Amino acid sequence: MSPLFTPLKPVAPALRTVLGISCFVLFFLGWGIATYGGFVKPLFLASPGDTLTAGIALFREFGFAEDIAVTVWRVFAGFAMAAALAVPLGILMGAFKPVEAFFEAFVSFARYLPASAFIPLLILWAGVGELQKILVIFIGSVFQLVIMVTVIVSGIRSDLVEAAYTLGAKRDGVVLRVLLPAASPQIFEALRLVLGWAWTYVIVAELVGASRGIGHMIIDAQRFLDTGQMIFGIFIIGVIGLITDLLFRALNARLFPWAKGR
Amino acid sequence: MSKLSIRNVEKTFPGRNSTAPTRALVPTSLEVADNDFITILGPSGCGKSTLLRIVAGLETPTAGEVLLEGKAVSGPGPDRGMVFQSYTLFPWLTVRDNVCFGLRERGLPRAEQLAIADRFLAQVGLKGFENHHPAQLSGGMQQRTALARALANDPKMLLLDEPFGALDHQTRELMQELLLGIWEADRKTVMFVTHDIDEAIFMASRVVVMSARPGRIKCDIPIELPHPRSYKVKTTPEFAAYKERLTEEIRVETIKAVTMER
Ligand SMILES: Nc1ncnc2c1ncn2[C@@H]1O[C@H](COP(=O)(O)OP(=O)(O)O)[C@@H](O)[C@H]1O
Ligand SMILES: [Mg+2]
Numbered sequence: 001m002s003p004l005f006t007p008l009k010p011v012a013p014a015l016r017t018v019l020g021i022s023c024f025v026l027f028f029l030g031w032g033i034a035t036y037g038g039f040v041k042p043l044f045l046a047s048p049g050d051t052l053t054a055g056i057a058l059f060r061e062f063g064f065a066e067d068i069a070v071t072v073w074r075v076f077a078g079f080a081m082a083a084a085l086a087v088p089l090g091i092l093m094g095a096f097k098p099v100e101a102f103f104e105a106f107v108s109f110a111r112y113l114p115a116s117a118f119i120p121l122l123i124l125w126a127g128v129g130e131l132q133k134i135l136v137i138f139i140g141s142v143f144q145l146v147i148m149v150t151v152i153v154s155g156i157r158s159d160l161v162e163a164a165y166t167l168g169a170k171r172d173g174v175v176l177r178v179l180l181p182a183a184s185p186q187i188f189e190a191l192r193l194v195l196g197w198a199w200t201y202v203i204v205a206e207l208v209g210a211s212r213g214i215g216h217m218i219i220d221a222q223r224f225l226d227t228g229q230m231i232f233g234i235f236i237i238g239v240i241g242l243i244t245d246l247l248f249r250a251l252n253a254r255l256f257p258w259a260k261g262r
Numbered sequence: 263m264s265k266l267s268i269r270n271v272e273k274t275f276p277g278r279n280s281t282a283p284t285r286a287l288v289p290t291s292l293e294v295a296d297n298d299f300i301t302i303l304g305p306s307g308c309g310k311s312t313l314l315r316i317v318a319g320l321e322t323p324t325a326g327e328v329l330l331e332g333k334a335v336s337g338p339g340p341d342r343g344m345v346f347q348s349y350t351l352f353p354w355l356t357v358r359d360n361v362c363f364g365l366r367e368r369g370l371p372r373a374e375q376l377a378i379a380d381r382f383l384a385q386v387g388l389k390g391f392e393n394h395h396p397a398q399l400s401g402g403m404q405q406r407t408a409l410a411r412a413l414a415n416d417p418k419m420l421l422l423d424e425p426f427g428a429l430d431h432q433t434r435e436l437m438q439e440l441l442l443g444i445w446e447a448d449r450k451t452v453m454f455v456t457h458d459i460d461e462a463i464f465m466a467s468r469v470v471v472m473s474a475r476p477g478r479i480k481c482d483i484p485i486e487l488p489h490p491r492s493y494k495v496k497t498t499p500e501f502a503a504y505k506e507r508l509t510e511e512i513r514v515e516t517i518k519a520v521t522m523e524r
Contacts, residue, residue: 162320163350163408167364167415168340177367181354258354258395 046228051235054228064217068236071202071214074130078137079198083191086145091183093146094153095175107146115140116204128209133202140201141194148190149183156182185252185259192248199241263332265419265451266294266317271326273312285476286312289326292470292479294419297449299442301462302470303508305516309477310455314423317453318344330418340364343412345425349404351396357383357407358392364415382410385444402433409441419451426461438464439493446490459512463487463504464496471511474519481511 004011011019028048034040035047046054058064093100115136126132156179164178206215214233221229253260273287286309294300302310315321317328319338328335330342338344351360361379370378383392386406396404405425412420422441426434442465445452456462462469466485473480485504487495495501 157350159346159348159350160352162338163344163346163352164363164367165320165338166318166340166342166344166421167411168367169363170367173367177363178352181352184354256354258397260397 042227043225044227046226046231050228051231054226055232055235058217058229058232062217067212067214067217068240070212071206072240074133074205074213075137075195075198075202077130078134078202079141079195081134082138082141082145082194082198086142087149087187087191090146090149090187091153091175091180093150094156094183095179100150100154103146104150107143111143111147113139113143115201119205119208123209133205133210133213136205137198137201141198144197145190145194148194149187152186152190153179153183185256188248188252188256192245192252195244195248196241199237203237264293264329265296265298265331266292266453267329267332268292268294268313268317269327269329271313271316271323271328273309273316273321274324287316287323288476288478290478291326292482294451294453296451299445299452299454299465299467300470301454301456301466301468302472303456303459303462303512304472304477305474305512305519306457307519308472308474308515310457310472311423312477313472314421314453314455318342318421320344340368340415341418343415343417343420345405345408345412345420345422347424347427349396349401349408349428351404351407351411353396356393356395357388357399360396360407361411361414363411368415378414379410382414383407385413386410386440400433401429402437405429405437406440409444413444413450417450419453422452422454424456425454427456434461435493441465442491459505459508460496463501463508464491464493469504469508471508471515474515475522480515483507 003009031045032048035042035045035050042050055064089103093103118139119132119136122132122135126135160182161174161178164174169178202213203215203218206213207219210216214237218230218233221227221233269291270289271287271291272289273285275284275286277283290313292300302313304310312321316323317335319335319342335342351357352363355363358376358379361382362375365375365378380389380392383389386409388403388406388410391399391403396407399407408425426437429437438461441452441454444450445465452465454462454465463485469483469485471480471483472478483504487498487500487504
Protein backbone atom coordinates (compact mmCIF):
# COMPACT_ATOMS: atom_id res chain seq x y z
CA MET A 1 0.00 0.00 0.00
CA SER A 2 1.26 3.46 -0.81
CA PRO A 3 2.44 5.25 2.35
CA LEU A 4 0.43 8.28 1.17
CA PHE A 5 -2.77 6.36 1.78
CA THR A 6 -2.17 5.30 5.36
CA PRO A 7 -5.37 5.97 7.33
CA LEU A 8 -5.32 9.30 9.22
CA LYS A 9 -1.75 10.03 8.16
CA PRO A 10 -1.38 13.78 7.55
CA VAL A 11 -0.24 15.06 4.18
CA ALA A 12 2.61 17.57 3.69
CA PRO A 13 1.36 21.21 3.50
CA ALA A 14 2.75 21.79 -0.01
CA LEU A 15 1.14 18.64 -1.35
CA ARG A 16 -2.07 19.61 0.41
CA THR A 17 -2.18 22.94 -1.44
CA VAL A 18 -1.35 21.31 -4.77
CA LEU A 19 -4.08 18.70 -4.32
CA GLY A 20 -6.62 21.34 -3.30
CA ILE A 21 -5.89 23.45 -6.35
CA SER A 22 -5.88 20.39 -8.64
CA CYS A 23 -9.52 19.75 -7.82
CA PHE A 24 -10.43 23.26 -9.00
CA VAL A 25 -8.33 22.82 -12.13
CA LEU A 26 -10.08 19.54 -12.93
CA PHE A 27 -13.44 21.18 -12.34
CA PHE A 28 -12.70 23.99 -14.82
CA LEU A 29 -11.23 21.50 -17.24
CA GLY A 30 -14.36 19.37 -17.20
CA TRP A 31 -16.53 22.44 -17.53
CA GLY A 32 -14.41 23.70 -20.45
CA ILE A 33 -14.51 20.37 -22.27
CA ALA A 34 -18.29 20.05 -21.79
CA THR A 35 -18.95 23.53 -23.17
CA TYR A 36 -16.15 24.29 -25.67
CA GLY A 37 -16.27 20.69 -26.89
CA GLY A 38 -19.90 21.24 -27.83
CA PHE A 39 -21.21 18.47 -25.59
CA VAL A 40 -23.69 20.83 -23.87
CA LYS A 41 -25.76 23.56 -25.54
CA PRO A 42 -24.80 27.12 -24.49
CA LEU A 43 -28.46 27.67 -23.61
CA PHE A 44 -28.10 25.20 -20.72
CA LEU A 45 -24.54 25.81 -19.68
CA ALA A 46 -22.36 28.81 -20.52
CA SER A 47 -18.67 28.23 -21.12
CA PRO A 48 -16.11 29.50 -18.58
CA GLY A 49 -15.20 32.34 -20.99
CA ASP A 50 -18.82 33.39 -21.49
CA THR A 51 -19.42 33.24 -17.77
CA LEU A 52 -16.47 35.53 -17.16
CA THR A 53 -17.65 37.96 -19.83
CA ALA A 54 -21.12 37.92 -18.31
CA GLY A 55 -19.58 38.59 -14.93
CA ILE A 56 -17.61 41.57 -16.15
CA ALA A 57 -20.75 42.95 -17.76
CA LEU A 58 -22.60 42.44 -14.50
CA PHE A 59 -20.09 44.55 -12.61
CA ARG A 60 -19.74 47.20 -15.35
CA GLU A 61 -23.34 47.66 -16.45
CA PHE A 62 -25.64 46.23 -13.82
CA GLY A 63 -24.07 47.37 -10.56
CA PHE A 64 -23.45 43.82 -9.37
CA ALA A 65 -21.08 45.05 -6.64
CA GLU A 66 -24.08 46.60 -4.93
CA ASP A 67 -26.03 43.35 -5.20
CA ILE A 68 -23.17 41.56 -3.52
CA ALA A 69 -22.96 44.18 -0.77
CA VAL A 70 -26.71 43.95 -0.12
CA THR A 71 -26.63 40.15 0.10
CA VAL A 72 -23.55 40.10 2.34
CA TRP A 73 -25.18 42.62 4.63
CA ARG A 74 -28.37 40.56 4.87
CA VAL A 75 -26.46 37.40 5.70
CA PHE A 76 -24.36 39.03 8.37
CA ALA A 77 -27.24 40.97 9.91
CA GLY A 78 -29.44 37.86 10.16
CA PHE A 79 -26.55 35.73 11.30
CA ALA A 80 -25.40 38.25 13.91
CA MET A 81 -28.91 38.43 15.35
CA ALA A 82 -29.10 34.65 15.48
CA ALA A 83 -25.68 34.38 17.15
CA ALA A 84 -26.47 37.14 19.65
CA LEU A 85 -29.48 35.15 20.85
CA ALA A 86 -28.32 31.58 20.30
CA VAL A 87 -24.86 31.69 21.90
CA PRO A 88 -25.94 33.01 25.32
CA LEU A 89 -29.06 30.83 25.31
CA GLY A 90 -27.06 27.77 24.29
CA ILE A 91 -24.56 28.43 27.07
CA LEU A 92 -27.36 28.76 29.61
CA MET A 93 -29.00 25.58 28.34
CA GLY A 94 -25.71 23.68 28.41
CA ALA A 95 -24.83 24.90 31.90
CA PHE A 96 -28.23 24.77 33.60
CA LYS A 97 -30.22 21.63 33.02
CA PRO A 98 -33.63 23.12 34.00
CA VAL A 99 -33.16 25.74 31.28
CA GLU A 100 -32.27 22.96 28.87
CA ALA A 101 -35.30 20.92 29.90
CA PHE A 102 -37.52 23.95 29.32
CA PHE A 103 -36.25 24.89 25.84
CA GLU A 104 -34.86 21.69 24.37
CA ALA A 105 -38.03 20.07 23.06
CA PHE A 106 -39.26 23.32 21.56
CA VAL A 107 -35.96 24.18 19.91
CA SER A 108 -35.64 20.67 18.49
CA PHE A 109 -39.10 21.04 17.01
CA ALA A 110 -38.43 24.55 15.68
CA ARG A 111 -35.17 23.51 14.09
CA TYR A 112 -37.03 21.30 11.64
CA LEU A 113 -39.28 24.11 10.46
CA PRO A 114 -37.87 24.97 7.03
CA ALA A 115 -36.86 28.63 6.92
CA SER A 116 -37.94 28.94 3.31
CA ALA A 117 -41.48 27.89 4.21
CA PHE A 118 -41.68 30.98 6.39
CA ILE A 119 -41.08 33.32 3.47
CA PRO A 120 -44.77 33.80 2.53
CA LEU A 121 -45.66 34.36 6.18
CA LEU A 122 -42.77 36.74 6.73
CA ILE A 123 -43.78 38.75 3.67
CA LEU A 124 -47.21 39.04 5.24
CA TRP A 125 -45.75 40.11 8.57
CA ALA A 126 -42.76 42.20 7.56
CA GLY A 127 -43.37 43.10 3.92
CA VAL A 128 -40.78 42.55 1.23
CA GLY A 129 -38.17 44.83 2.78
CA GLU A 130 -34.84 44.08 4.41
CA LEU A 131 -36.35 42.89 7.66
CA GLN A 132 -38.09 39.98 5.97
CA LYS A 133 -34.87 38.71 4.36
CA ILE A 134 -32.92 39.08 7.56
CA LEU A 135 -35.63 37.23 9.47
CA VAL A 136 -35.44 34.27 7.07
CA ILE A 137 -31.76 33.92 7.84
CA PHE A 138 -32.39 34.44 11.53
CA ILE A 139 -35.01 31.68 11.64
CA GLY A 140 -32.86 29.40 9.56
CA SER A 141 -29.80 29.76 11.80
CA VAL A 142 -30.90 30.45 15.34
CA PHE A 143 -32.35 27.06 16.32
CA GLN A 144 -29.52 25.07 14.81
CA LEU A 145 -27.03 27.24 16.62
CA VAL A 146 -28.81 26.96 19.98
CA ILE A 147 -28.70 23.16 19.79
CA MET A 148 -25.07 23.09 18.72
CA VAL A 149 -23.92 25.44 21.49
CA THR A 150 -25.92 23.49 24.07
CA VAL A 151 -24.28 20.24 23.03
CA ILE A 152 -20.83 21.85 23.09
CA VAL A 153 -21.26 23.31 26.57
CA SER A 154 -22.81 20.09 27.94
CA GLY A 155 -19.77 18.22 26.68
CA ILE A 156 -17.17 20.29 28.53
CA ARG A 157 -15.03 18.04 30.72
CA SER A 158 -16.62 17.83 34.14
CA ASP A 159 -13.23 17.39 35.84
CA LEU A 160 -12.29 20.93 34.78
CA VAL A 161 -15.45 22.17 36.45
CA GLU A 162 -14.70 20.14 39.57
CA ALA A 163 -11.16 21.50 39.67
CA ALA A 164 -12.58 25.02 39.51
CA TYR A 165 -14.90 24.32 42.45
CA THR A 166 -12.05 22.98 44.58
CA LEU A 167 -10.15 26.17 43.76
CA GLY A 168 -12.98 28.24 45.20
CA ALA A 169 -14.95 29.13 42.07
CA LYS A 170 -18.67 29.73 42.56
CA ARG A 171 -21.46 29.20 40.06
CA ASP A 172 -20.88 32.34 37.99
CA GLY A 173 -17.12 31.85 38.01
CA VAL A 174 -17.58 28.33 36.65
CA VAL A 175 -19.87 29.51 33.86
CA LEU A 176 -17.89 32.60 32.88
CA ARG A 177 -14.33 31.47 33.50
CA VAL A 178 -14.49 27.73 32.83
CA LEU A 179 -17.43 26.73 30.62
CA LEU A 180 -17.28 29.82 28.41
CA PRO A 181 -13.55 29.75 27.59
CA ALA A 182 -13.53 25.96 27.33
CA ALA A 183 -16.39 26.04 24.83
CA SER A 184 -15.24 29.07 22.81
CA PRO A 185 -13.20 27.34 20.09
CA GLN A 186 -15.97 24.86 19.36
CA ILE A 187 -18.64 27.57 19.47
CA PHE A 188 -16.59 29.48 16.93
CA GLU A 189 -16.46 26.39 14.76
CA ALA A 190 -20.25 26.01 15.04
CA LEU A 191 -20.67 29.65 13.96
CA ARG A 192 -18.54 28.98 10.91
CA LEU A 193 -20.71 26.01 9.90
CA VAL A 194 -24.00 27.79 10.48
CA LEU A 195 -22.84 30.85 8.56
CA GLY A 196 -22.41 28.54 5.59
CA TRP A 197 -26.03 27.45 5.89
CA ALA A 198 -27.16 31.08 6.26
CA TRP A 199 -25.92 31.72 2.72
CA THR A 200 -28.29 29.16 1.31
CA TYR A 201 -31.24 30.81 3.07
CA VAL A 202 -30.44 34.31 1.81
CA ILE A 203 -30.54 33.27 -1.81
CA VAL A 204 -33.90 31.58 -1.31
CA ALA A 205 -35.17 34.72 0.41
CA GLU A 206 -33.96 36.86 -2.48
CA LEU A 207 -35.61 34.70 -5.10
CA VAL A 208 -38.94 36.07 -3.87
CA GLY A 209 -39.84 39.74 -3.71
CA ALA A 210 -36.40 41.30 -3.80
CA SER A 211 -35.21 44.18 -5.96
CA ARG A 212 -31.53 43.78 -5.19
CA GLY A 213 -29.12 41.03 -4.14
CA ILE A 214 -27.34 38.10 -5.74
CA GLY A 215 -30.43 35.88 -5.61
CA HIS A 216 -32.51 38.56 -7.30
CA MET A 217 -29.89 38.90 -10.04
CA ILE A 218 -30.02 35.14 -10.67
CA ILE A 219 -33.81 35.23 -11.04
CA ASP A 220 -33.47 38.22 -13.37
CA ALA A 221 -30.92 36.38 -15.50
CA GLN A 222 -33.26 33.39 -15.68
CA ARG A 223 -35.84 35.54 -17.45
CA PHE A 224 -33.32 36.27 -20.20
CA LEU A 225 -31.98 32.71 -20.20
CA ASP A 226 -28.54 34.17 -19.46
CA THR A 227 -26.82 31.08 -18.04
CA GLY A 228 -23.52 32.99 -17.94
CA GLN A 229 -24.87 35.48 -15.41
CA MET A 230 -26.61 32.77 -13.43
CA ILE A 231 -23.47 30.70 -13.14
CA PHE A 232 -21.38 33.75 -12.33
CA GLY A 233 -23.79 34.65 -9.51
CA ILE A 234 -23.63 31.16 -8.06
CA PHE A 235 -19.89 31.21 -8.43
CA ILE A 236 -19.55 34.49 -6.52
CA ILE A 237 -21.52 33.01 -3.62
CA GLY A 238 -19.02 30.16 -3.49
CA VAL A 239 -16.10 32.56 -3.55
CA ILE A 240 -17.53 34.69 -0.72
CA GLY A 241 -18.26 31.52 1.24
CA LEU A 242 -14.71 30.34 0.78
CA ILE A 243 -13.29 33.70 1.90
CA THR A 244 -15.44 33.90 5.06
CA ASP A 245 -14.54 30.31 5.83
CA LEU A 246 -10.84 31.07 5.59
CA LEU A 247 -11.28 34.21 7.70
CA PHE A 248 -13.14 32.26 10.37
CA ARG A 249 -10.46 29.58 10.47
CA ALA A 250 -7.68 32.15 10.65
CA LEU A 251 -9.49 34.03 13.41
CA ASN A 252 -10.11 30.80 15.31
CA ALA A 253 -6.43 29.86 15.14
CA ARG A 254 -5.53 33.39 16.22
CA LEU A 255 -7.98 33.67 19.11
CA PHE A 256 -7.57 30.15 20.46
CA PRO A 257 -4.01 29.03 19.80
CA TRP A 258 -4.19 26.77 22.87
CA ALA A 259 -6.88 24.64 21.20
CA LYS A 260 -4.62 23.83 18.27
CA GLY A 261 -4.59 20.23 17.15
CA ARG A 262 -7.48 19.07 19.28
CA MET B 263 -9.17 17.94 68.02
CA SER B 264 -8.52 16.37 64.64
CA LYS B 265 -7.96 18.40 61.55
CA LEU B 266 -10.37 16.18 59.67
CA SER B 267 -13.00 13.83 61.02
CA ILE B 268 -14.72 11.36 58.78
CA ARG B 269 -17.66 10.02 60.74
CA ASN B 270 -19.60 6.96 59.61
CA VAL B 271 -19.46 8.12 56.04
CA GLU B 272 -21.26 5.80 53.70
CA LYS B 273 -21.86 5.92 49.96
CA THR B 274 -24.16 3.95 47.70
CA PHE B 275 -24.35 4.96 44.04
CA PRO B 276 -27.85 4.48 42.67
CA GLY B 277 -28.12 1.87 39.92
CA ARG B 278 -28.70 3.03 36.38
CA ASN B 279 -31.12 1.37 33.94
CA SER B 280 -32.05 -1.61 36.07
CA THR B 281 -28.48 -2.28 37.27
CA ALA B 282 -28.13 -2.81 41.00
CA PRO B 283 -26.93 0.11 43.13
CA THR B 284 -23.19 0.12 43.92
CA ARG B 285 -22.22 0.12 47.55
CA ALA B 286 -18.91 1.95 47.28
CA LEU B 287 -18.32 2.66 50.96
CA VAL B 288 -19.70 1.03 54.10
CA PRO B 289 -19.87 3.34 57.14
CA THR B 290 -16.29 4.53 57.47
CA SER B 291 -14.65 6.65 60.13
CA LEU B 292 -11.20 8.18 60.12
CA GLU B 293 -9.50 10.90 62.12
CA VAL B 294 -6.72 12.86 60.48
CA ALA B 295 -4.47 14.87 62.79
CA ASP B 296 -3.04 18.23 61.83
CA ASN B 297 0.21 17.97 59.85
CA ASP B 298 -0.43 14.31 59.04
CA PHE B 299 0.48 12.86 55.69
CA ILE B 300 -2.06 10.08 55.22
CA THR B 301 -1.95 7.76 52.26
CA ILE B 302 -5.04 5.73 51.44
CA LEU B 303 -3.93 2.47 49.90
CA GLY B 304 -6.19 -0.06 48.25
CA PRO B 305 -6.86 -2.06 45.11
CA SER B 306 -8.61 -0.20 42.34
CA GLY B 307 -12.37 0.03 42.69
CA CYS B 308 -12.31 -0.19 46.48
CA GLY B 309 -13.74 3.30 47.03
CA LYS B 310 -10.59 5.39 47.58
CA SER B 311 -11.63 8.08 45.13
CA THR B 312 -15.15 8.05 46.50
CA LEU B 313 -13.85 8.68 50.02
CA LEU B 314 -11.53 11.47 48.86
CA ARG B 315 -14.23 13.07 46.74
CA ILE B 316 -16.59 13.08 49.71
CA VAL B 317 -13.92 14.89 51.74
CA ALA B 318 -13.47 17.31 48.83
CA GLY B 319 -17.22 17.91 48.79
CA LEU B 320 -17.52 16.76 45.18
CA GLU B 321 -19.66 13.81 46.24
CA THR B 322 -22.33 13.82 48.98
CA PRO B 323 -22.27 10.86 51.36
CA THR B 324 -25.37 8.71 51.59
CA ALA B 325 -24.98 8.92 55.36
CA GLY B 326 -22.48 10.25 57.87
CA GLU B 327 -20.55 13.49 57.90
CA VAL B 328 -17.14 15.01 57.31
CA LEU B 329 -15.84 17.73 59.63
CA LEU B 330 -12.92 19.97 58.74
CA GLU B 331 -11.62 21.70 61.87
CA GLY B 332 -14.96 20.87 63.50
CA LYS B 333 -17.09 22.37 60.73
CA ALA B 334 -19.24 20.15 58.54
CA VAL B 335 -18.21 19.96 54.90
CA SER B 336 -21.16 20.71 52.64
CA GLY B 337 -19.52 21.19 49.26
CA PRO B 338 -16.24 21.81 47.50
CA GLY B 339 -14.20 24.80 48.62
CA PRO B 340 -10.76 26.37 48.45
CA ASP B 341 -9.91 25.19 51.98
CA ARG B 342 -9.37 21.69 50.54
CA GLY B 343 -7.02 21.84 47.57
CA MET B 344 -7.30 18.92 45.19
CA VAL B 345 -5.05 17.37 42.57
CA PHE B 346 -6.75 14.89 40.26
CA GLN B 347 -5.36 11.89 38.44
CA SER B 348 -6.52 13.32 35.11
CA TYR B 349 -4.81 16.46 33.88
CA THR B 350 -7.15 19.25 34.89
CA LEU B 351 -5.19 22.39 34.07
CA PHE B 352 -7.29 24.91 32.17
CA PRO B 353 -5.88 24.59 28.65
CA TRP B 354 -6.69 28.20 27.68
CA LEU B 355 -4.67 29.65 30.56
CA THR B 356 -0.92 29.88 30.84
CA VAL B 357 0.83 27.99 33.60
CA ARG B 358 0.98 31.20 35.64
CA ASP B 359 -2.70 32.02 35.14
CA ASN B 360 -3.63 28.47 36.05
CA VAL B 361 -1.90 28.96 39.38
CA CYS B 362 -3.59 32.35 39.75
CA PHE B 363 -7.05 30.89 39.10
CA GLY B 364 -8.13 30.37 42.70
CA LEU B 365 -6.54 33.64 43.83
CA ARG B 366 -8.45 35.46 41.14
CA GLU B 367 -11.74 33.83 42.13
CA ARG B 368 -11.02 35.09 45.61
CA GLY B 369 -10.56 38.62 44.22
CA LEU B 370 -6.92 39.14 45.15
CA PRO B 371 -5.21 42.08 43.41
CA ARG B 372 -3.32 40.99 40.30
CA ALA B 373 0.11 41.92 41.62
CA GLU B 374 -0.43 39.79 44.69
CA GLN B 375 -1.67 36.88 42.55
CA LEU B 376 1.46 37.01 40.44
CA ALA B 377 3.79 37.14 43.42
CA ILE B 378 2.13 34.11 45.00
CA ALA B 379 1.98 32.19 41.72
CA ASP B 380 5.64 32.75 40.97
CA ARG B 381 6.64 31.65 44.45
CA PHE B 382 4.80 28.32 44.13
CA LEU B 383 5.94 27.77 40.56
CA ALA B 384 9.51 28.16 41.76
CA GLN B 385 8.79 25.68 44.55
CA VAL B 386 7.66 23.01 42.09
CA GLY B 387 10.58 23.77 39.78
CA LEU B 388 8.70 25.43 36.96
CA LYS B 389 10.51 28.75 36.83
CA GLY B 390 10.83 29.70 33.18
CA PHE B 391 7.60 27.95 32.15
CA GLU B 392 5.19 30.59 33.47
CA ASN B 393 3.99 31.60 30.01
CA HIS B 394 3.64 28.12 28.57
CA HIS B 395 0.24 26.63 27.91
CA PRO B 396 -0.59 23.22 29.43
CA ALA B 397 -0.47 21.50 26.03
CA GLN B 398 3.20 22.45 25.81
CA LEU B 399 4.05 20.65 29.06
CA SER B 400 4.86 17.03 29.85
CA GLY B 401 2.54 15.11 32.14
CA GLY B 402 4.86 15.56 35.11
CA MET B 403 5.05 19.31 34.56
CA GLN B 404 1.28 19.52 34.29
CA GLN B 405 0.84 17.76 37.61
CA ARG B 406 3.47 19.99 39.22
CA THR B 407 1.50 22.99 37.96
CA ALA B 408 -1.68 21.45 39.36
CA LEU B 409 0.09 21.02 42.69
CA ALA B 410 1.25 24.65 42.65
CA ARG B 411 -2.29 25.71 41.74
CA ALA B 412 -3.73 23.86 44.73
CA LEU B 413 -1.02 25.10 47.10
CA ALA B 414 -1.34 28.73 45.98
CA ASN B 415 -4.77 28.87 47.63
CA ASP B 416 -3.11 28.05 50.96
CA PRO B 417 -5.71 25.34 51.69
CA LYS B 418 -6.16 23.82 55.14
CA MET B 419 -5.42 20.47 53.60
CA LEU B 420 -4.35 18.92 50.36
CA LEU B 421 -6.25 16.06 48.72
CA LEU B 422 -4.51 14.06 46.02
CA ASP B 423 -6.16 11.29 44.00
CA GLU B 424 -3.43 9.18 42.37
CA PRO B 425 -1.91 12.37 40.98
CA PHE B 426 1.15 10.57 39.61
CA GLY B 427 -0.75 7.54 38.36
CA ALA B 428 -0.36 8.39 34.69
CA LEU B 429 3.34 9.23 34.88
CA ASP B 430 6.25 6.97 34.03
CA HIS B 431 8.08 5.32 36.90
CA GLN B 432 11.09 7.64 37.07
CA THR B 433 9.05 10.85 36.84
CA ARG B 434 6.74 9.43 39.43
CA GLU B 435 9.55 8.90 41.94
CA LEU B 436 10.84 12.43 41.40
CA MET B 437 7.34 13.77 41.94
CA GLN B 438 7.06 11.84 45.20
CA GLU B 439 10.29 13.39 46.42
CA LEU B 440 9.10 16.83 45.39
CA LEU B 441 5.79 16.45 47.20
CA LEU B 442 7.45 14.99 50.28
CA GLY B 443 9.94 17.88 50.30
CA ILE B 444 7.10 20.39 50.18
CA TRP B 445 5.32 18.59 53.00
CA GLU B 446 8.47 18.42 55.11
CA ALA B 447 8.87 22.19 54.68
CA ASP B 448 5.48 23.29 56.01
CA ARG B 449 3.66 20.11 57.04
CA LYS B 450 0.33 20.89 55.47
CA THR B 451 -2.15 18.09 56.19
CA VAL B 452 -2.26 15.73 53.22
CA MET B 453 -4.59 12.94 52.20
CA PHE B 454 -3.07 11.01 49.31
CA VAL B 455 -4.82 8.18 47.48
CA THR B 456 -2.76 5.54 45.70
CA HIS B 457 -2.69 1.88 44.79
CA ASP B 458 1.14 1.84 44.75
CA ILE B 459 2.61 0.38 47.94
CA ASP B 460 6.06 2.01 47.63
CA GLU B 461 4.47 5.38 47.03
CA ALA B 462 2.18 4.93 50.01
CA ILE B 463 5.00 4.08 52.43
CA PHE B 464 7.57 6.55 51.14
CA MET B 465 5.59 9.71 51.73
CA ALA B 466 3.23 8.76 54.52
CA SER B 467 3.20 9.31 58.21
CA ARG B 468 0.23 6.92 58.21
CA VAL B 469 -0.92 4.37 55.66
CA VAL B 470 -4.61 3.56 55.72
CA VAL B 471 -5.42 0.33 53.89
CA MET B 472 -8.85 -0.04 52.36
CA SER B 473 -10.50 -3.34 51.65
CA ALA B 474 -12.21 -4.39 48.45
CA ARG B 475 -15.78 -3.50 47.61
CA PRO B 476 -17.67 -2.46 49.53
CA GLY B 477 -14.86 -0.23 50.70
CA ARG B 478 -13.99 0.01 54.34
CA ILE B 479 -10.85 0.73 56.31
CA LYS B 480 -8.98 -2.46 56.99
CA CYS B 481 -5.94 -1.29 58.87
CA ASP B 482 -4.10 1.86 59.77
CA ILE B 483 -0.33 1.67 59.99
CA PRO B 484 1.85 4.52 61.26
CA ILE B 485 5.08 4.83 59.27
CA GLU B 486 7.96 5.62 61.56
CA LEU B 487 10.69 6.31 59.05
CA PRO B 488 12.74 9.41 59.93
CA HIS B 489 12.43 12.76 58.14
CA PRO B 490 13.78 14.26 55.97
CA ARG B 491 13.42 11.11 53.86
CA SER B 492 15.37 10.67 50.70
CA TYR B 493 14.76 8.10 47.97
CA LYS B 494 17.42 6.00 49.68
CA VAL B 495 14.99 5.07 52.44
CA LYS B 496 13.33 2.75 49.95
CA THR B 497 16.22 0.31 50.20
CA THR B 498 16.33 0.13 54.01
CA PRO B 499 15.21 -2.98 55.94
CA GLU B 500 12.61 -0.87 57.78
CA PHE B 501 11.04 0.12 54.48
CA ALA B 502 11.15 -3.49 53.32
CA ALA B 503 9.37 -4.60 56.48
CA TYR B 504 6.54 -2.14 55.94
CA LYS B 505 6.36 -3.20 52.35
CA GLU B 506 6.14 -6.87 53.20
CA ARG B 507 3.29 -6.30 55.60
CA LEU B 508 1.34 -4.03 53.24
CA THR B 509 1.90 -6.30 50.26
CA GLU B 510 0.27 -9.09 52.22
CA GLU B 511 -2.69 -6.90 53.24
CA ILE B 512 -3.24 -5.62 49.72
CA ARG B 513 -2.83 -9.02 48.09
CA VAL B 514 -5.71 -10.47 50.06
CA GLU B 515 -7.89 -7.56 49.06
CA THR B 516 -6.90 -7.67 45.42
CA ILE B 517 -7.69 -11.37 45.22
CA LYS B 518 -11.06 -10.63 46.81
CA ALA B 519 -11.69 -7.83 44.35
CA VAL B 520 -10.77 -9.97 41.37
CA THR B 521 -12.90 -12.93 42.41
CA MET B 522 -15.82 -10.59 43.01
CA GLU B 523 -15.62 -9.35 39.45
CA ARG B 524 -16.19 -12.82 38.10
N1 LIG C 1 -20.43 8.12 39.88
C1 LIG C 1 -20.52 6.78 40.10
N2 LIG C 1 -21.63 6.11 39.79
C2 LIG C 1 -21.73 4.78 40.01
N3 LIG C 1 -20.75 4.04 40.55
C3 LIG C 1 -19.61 4.65 40.88
C4 LIG C 1 -19.43 6.05 40.67
N4 LIG C 1 -18.18 6.39 41.09
C5 LIG C 1 -17.63 5.24 41.55
N5 LIG C 1 -18.48 4.20 41.42
C6 LIG C 1 -18.21 2.81 41.84
O1 LIG C 1 -17.81 2.82 43.19
C7 LIG C 1 -16.76 1.91 43.41
C8 LIG C 1 -15.57 2.63 44.00
O2 LIG C 1 -15.04 3.51 43.04
P1 LIG C 1 -13.79 4.44 43.30
O3 LIG C 1 -14.01 5.21 44.54
O4 LIG C 1 -13.55 5.24 42.08
O5 LIG C 1 -12.63 3.38 43.50
P2 LIG C 1 -11.04 3.59 43.51
O6 LIG C 1 -10.75 5.04 43.46
O7 LIG C 1 -10.58 2.93 44.77
O8 LIG C 1 -10.52 2.87 42.31
C9 LIG C 1 -16.46 1.27 42.08
O9 LIG C 1 -17.11 0.02 42.03
C10 LIG C 1 -17.06 2.21 41.08
O10 LIG C 1 -17.48 1.52 39.94
MG1 LIG D 1 -9.73 6.16 41.95
